[in-house]
Amino acid sequence: MKGRILIVAGSDSGGGAGIQADIKAVTALGGYAATAITALTAQDTLGVHAVHPVPQDFIAQQIALSLADIGADAVKTGMLGDSDTIGTVAAALERDGRGIPLVLDPVMVAKGGSRLLAEEAVEALKRLLLPLATVVTPNIPEAEVLAGGTIRDLAGMRAAAAAILALGVPAVLLKGGHLPGERLYDLLATPEGEEVFESGHIDTVHTHGTGCTLASAIATGLAQGLTLRDAVARGRAYVRAAIRNAPGFGKGHGPLDHGVTVDPARIAALSGEGPSP
Numbered sequence: 011m012k013g014r015i016l017i018v019a020g021s022d023s024g025g026g027a028g029i030q031a032d033i034k035a036v037t038a039l040g041g042y043a044a045t046a047i048t049a050l051t052a053q054d055t056l057g058v059h060a061v062h063p064v065p066q067d068f069i070a071q072q073i074a075l076s077l078a079d080i081g082a083d084a085v086k087t088g089m090l091g092d093s094d095t096i097g098t099v100a101a102a103l104e105r106d107g108r109g110i111p112l113v114l115d116p117v118m119v120a121k122g123g124s125r126l127l128a129e130e131a132v133e134a135l136k137r138l139l140l141p142l143a144t145v146v147t148p149n150i151p152e153a154e155v156l157a158g159g160t161i162r163d164l165a166g167m168r169a170a171a172a173a174i175l176a177l178g179v180p181a182v183l184l185k186g187g188h189l190p191g192e193r194l195y196d197l198l199a200t201p202e203g204e205e206v207f208e209s210g211h212i213d214t215v216h217t218h219g220t221g222c223t224l225a226s227a228i229a230t231g232l233a234q235g236l237t238l239r240d241a242v243a244r245g246r247a248y249v250r251a252a253i254r255n256a257p258g259f260g261k262g263h264g265p266l267d268h269g270v271t272v273d274p275a276r277i278a279a280l281s282g283e284g285p286s287p
Contacts, residue, residue, distance in 0.1 A: 011041065012040055012233075013036075013040070013041040013042065013083050013084065013234040013235075014044065014080060014081055014082045014084075015042065015043050015044070015082060015083065015086060015229050015230055016045070016046065016076050016077065016082040016107075016110075017032040017033070017036070017043055017044070017087075017088065017226065018045075018048060018069075018086070018090075019089050019222070020047065020048050020049040020050070020089030020117075021051060022051055022219070023050075023053055024053050024054045024055060024260070026055065026218040026259075026263075026264070026265030026266070027218055027221075027222045027223075027265075028051065028222060031219035031226070031266075031268065032086065032088065032222055032223075032225075034268035034269070035222075035223045035226040035227050035230070035248070036229070036230050038269060038271045039230045039234075039248060040234070041233055042080075044080050044082065045076075046069055046073045046099075048090055048091060049061055049062065049063050049089060050062040050064070051089075054261075054262070055260030055262035055263050056263075061126075063091060063092075063095070066094055066095065066098045069095065069098050069102075070101070074102060074105075074106050077107055077110075078106065082107065082110050083110070083111075083232070083233035084110060084230070084232045084233035085103065085110050085111070085112045085229070086113045086114075086225050086228075086229035087099060087114050088115050088117050088222055088225065089126050089127075090117070090127065090139075091126065091127060092127075092130070093128070093130055093133075095131075096135055096138055096139055097138055100138040100139050111229070111233070112142055112143045113144060113145055113147065113232065114140065114142075114147070115221055115222060116146060117152075117221070118132075118155060119151060132155055132156070135156075136177055140174075140178055141178045143179050143180075144180060144181065145180070145181040145182065145183055145238060146179050146181075146182055147221065147224065147225045147228065148174070148184060148185070149188055150184075150185070150186060150187070153167070153170045153171070153174065153182075154170065157170035157173035157174050161189070167184050168197065168199070171184045171199035171204070172199070175199060175200070175201060180200060181198065181199065181200045182197075182198070182199045183196060183198050183199075184197045184199065185224070187211075191211070192210060192211055193208055193209070193210060193211070194210065195207070198239065198242055200238075207246055209250065212253050212254060214253060215262070215263055216253065216257075216258060216259075216264035216265065216266065217253060217256075218260075218263040218264055218266070220249055220266065223248075223268065224246065224249045227249065228241045228245045229241075231245060248271065251267075251271075252268055252270045253266055
């Protein structure tokens with residue numbers, strides 16, 4: 011086990027996204043996941059049915075205790091919900107998490123369409139949290155909100171990434187999965203240049219939690235000493251494998267197979283109860 015990742019995000023009772031997906035992804039890639047839960051959600055593959063916020067002082071206490079005791083080599087933020095929570099998390103990270111790489115997943119809308127970030131919180135996210143981030147990982151709708159305007163193609167992605175960089179974040183991974191076409195483009199942009207990761211679309215509805223999973227995979231890579239580029243490349247490969255092996259659970263957008271990296275045949279050997287691998 012290598013790399014300590016503190017995840018600050020909401021819980022998904024269905025297990026496919028949020029804190030649950032984050033913990034699975036970090037563990038599957040050999041890291042150690044600690045958490046600070048910002049909200050409880052009642053959700054399934056069809057949507058989010060209820061949200062129960064966590065008190066602000068308790069969010070701050072979770073972050074402080076985790077960083078003071080276990081520590082972290084990277085932090086990943088997901089669902090924050092409102093401007094108060096954004097302010098609490100930003101203050102806690104400025105106080106206790108300085109110098110720790112931060113992967114900011116600007117969770118705004120759930121796969122089923124439910125809004126997970128209040129409209130008034132967008133400006134707080136830009137003002138308070140983006141300047142602390144090492145990389146921000148918006149999808150197309152989130153990038154349209156952060157940058158303003160509509161994104162229709164790779165050229166639009168480039169323009170939006172430039173606008174987001176201008177907000178003070180050092181790197182943007184703009185995910186192109188919402189755009190039509192047979193090819194998928196993810197754009198990693200920094201002030202020094204850009205790289206486009208290209209792959210084929212996977213024809214499936216079982217994509218619940220892909221954004222959470224990718225951001226946590228990237229955070230794990232950074233915690234383990236990978237460069238940002240290599241952390242993104244490995245994270246994308248892991249997510250694509252998890253999508254291809256999705257179990258097909260649920261009536262809507264089903265979860266991924268986060269355990270795609272796990273080899274059950276090795277368990278007995280590694281426990282000392284079978285032949286060496």
